[in-house]
Amino acid sequence: MKNATPETKTAKHGRTPHGQIHNIPPLYNEHSRNLILGSFPSVASRAEKFFYAHPQNRFWKVIAAVFSSPVPATVEEKTKLILNNRLALFDVIANCTISGSADASVKEVTPNDLTPILQTARIGRIFVNGKTAEKYYLKYLAEKTGMPCICLPSTSAANASFSLEKLIAAWQVLNM
Numbered sequence: 675m676k677n678a679t680p681e682t683k684t685a686k687h688g689r690t691p692h693g694q695i696h697n698i699p700p701l702y703n704e705h706s707r708n709l710i711l712g713s714f715p716s717v718a719s720r721a722e723k724f725f726y727a728h729p730q731n732r733f734w735k736v737i738a739a740v741f742s743s744p745v746p747a748t749v750e751e752k753t754k755l756i757l758n759n760r761l762a763l764f765d766v767i768a769n770c771t772i773s774g775s776a777d778a779s780v781k782e783v784t785p786n787d788l789t790p791i792l793q794t795a796r797i798g799r800i801f802v803n804g805k806t807a808e809k810y811y812l813k814y815l816a817e818k819t820g821m822p823c824i825c826l827p828s829t830s831a832a833n834a835s836f837s838l839e840k841l842i843a844a845w846q847v848l849n850m
Contacts, residue, residue, distance in 0.1 A: 696769060696786060698723055701753060702762030706795035708848055709788075711823070713806040714767040724749050725763050730831035732838055733803070737761075739842045740849050761848070762791055766802070766810040785814035792819060801848065804828025 698715055718728040726733035734752060738745040741759045746752040756763050768786040791797065800823045802808045808825040816823065827836045827844050836844070 696765060696767065698725060698765070700762065700764035700786075700791055701725065701756050702764070702791050702795050703757055704794055704796075705757070705760050706762035706791070707760040707798050709762040709764065709791060709795075709797045709800045710803060710848075711800065711807050711811060712763075712765045712803045713810060714765055722749075724752065725765075726829070728831075731829055732831070732841055733829040735838060736829055736841050736845050737848075740845050759848075762795055762797065764788070764791065766807050766815060783810055783814065785810065788815060788819055797821070799824060801826050804830065804833065 696715060697720055702709070712725065715725065716728045716731070719725055721727070734755075735745050737743075737755060737759075741755065743755055746755050764786060766785055768784045800811070800819065800821050802811050802823045802825050804827065805825065806828075808823060811823050824847065826847070827833060827841055829841060
């Protein structure tokens with residue numbers, strides 16, 4: 675058996691010598707109008723290679739409720755829910771050092787390039803999922819995009835101060 679090289683470690687575990695890399699492509703099409711940006715994928719999302727894969731994250735329940743849809747179970751259903759409602763989904767951070775999934779531990783940030791999304795879709799509004807996404811969007815991307823962001827309360831289970839009902843109410847702005 676061959677010894678693992680840095681390249682094979684990166685491919686297998688989504689790690690660089692400096693931390694974690696974003697391994698999920700953006701989800702959008704030419705009909706997308708609202709872009710939702712998270713901070714950086716959780717460990718579960720990086721393993722699944724799809725957004726908001728941790729079962730305790732309330733993102734999919736919130737989006738389903740906002741658009742009066744059933745809660746999606748599969749990647750295909752989640753993709754349809756996003757695209758059918760003219761949304762786009764990505765994260766602010768391309769790579770960083772992070773301890774597990776803890777946003778508070780994020781360091782050594784490199785932002786994602788939003789140019790392909792903004793050149794393909796007519797994005798009218800950018801929403802960020804929580805304060806960490808807002809912090810890094812404002813620091814690295816707001817000037818590049820020329821667009822302000824609207825900060826929505828985090829759907830993470832760590833945001834225990836917001837019940838599911840309060841999250842759904844706050845996120846209704848997506849459907850306006």
